[in-house]
Amino acid sequence: xxxxxxxxxxxxxxxxxxxxxxxxxxxxxxxxxxxxxxxxxxxxxxxxxxxxxxxxxxxxxxxxxxxxxxxxxxxxxxxxxxxxxxxxxxxxxxxxxxxxxxxxxxxxxxxxxxxxxxxxxxxxxxxxxxxxxxxxxxxxxxxxxxxxxxx
Numbered sequence: 001x002x003x004x005x006x007x008x009x010x011x012x013x014x015x016x017x018x019x020x021x022x023x024x025x026x027x028x029x030x031x032x033x034x035x036x037x038x039x040x041x042x043x044x045x046x047x048x049x050x051x052x053x054x055x056x057x058x059x060x061x062x063x064x065x066x067x068x069x070x071x072x073x074x075x076x077x078x079x080x081x082x083x084x085x086x087x088x089x090x091x092x093x094x095x096x097x098x099x100x101x102x103x104x105x106x107x108x109x110x111x112x113x114x115x116x117x118x119x120x121x122x123x124x125x126x127x128x129x130x131x132x133x134x135x136x137x138x139x140x141x142x143x144x145x146x147x148x149x150x151x
Contacts, residue, residue: 032065036072043079052083070100074109081112086120 028036039058046052059076066072077092093113097106 028066028069032062032069032072035059035062035065036069036075039072039075039079043075046082049083052079055079056083056085068099070096070103073099081116086116086123090116090120 035058039055039062042055042058043052046055056076056079059072059079062072063069063076073092073096077089077096080086080089080092090113093109093116097103097109097113100106103109
């Protein structure tokens with residue numbers, strides 16, 4: 001009976017420790033919450049993709065202060081997507097999924113990441129094509145036999 005009681009106490013302590021560690025993971029400082037709220041206010045005020053830069057700055061600061069807070073990565077990723085920063089958005093949304101793998105929106109977020117990867121690939125492809133088209137060899141060219149040292 002004493003052995004069963006000891007095993008029971010060990011199990012209770014282990015479960016308690018696990019629950020406490022989960023609670024601490026989700027604990028967010030007031031300062032992190034402040035930057036998060038500022039980021040949300042900046043999103044509400046944004047009228048163009050460039051306006052999201054302020055919210056990105058605020059959410060980034062919140063993430064630095066609360067690196068295990070899934071919500072900040074979700075919002076940061078969504079704002080980066082609106083700002084056209086697809087690569088950054090993919091990184092942040094993946095971080096959100098790592099921190100909250102069982103989130104109710106995990107599947108739609110995975111789908112969004114797939115779409116953002118496609119958009120990023122198109123940007124890279126179009127950027128390379130654009131750079132190739134912009135190379136022009138027009139006008140006069142002067143070729144010299146310049147050598148260092150005046151020779």
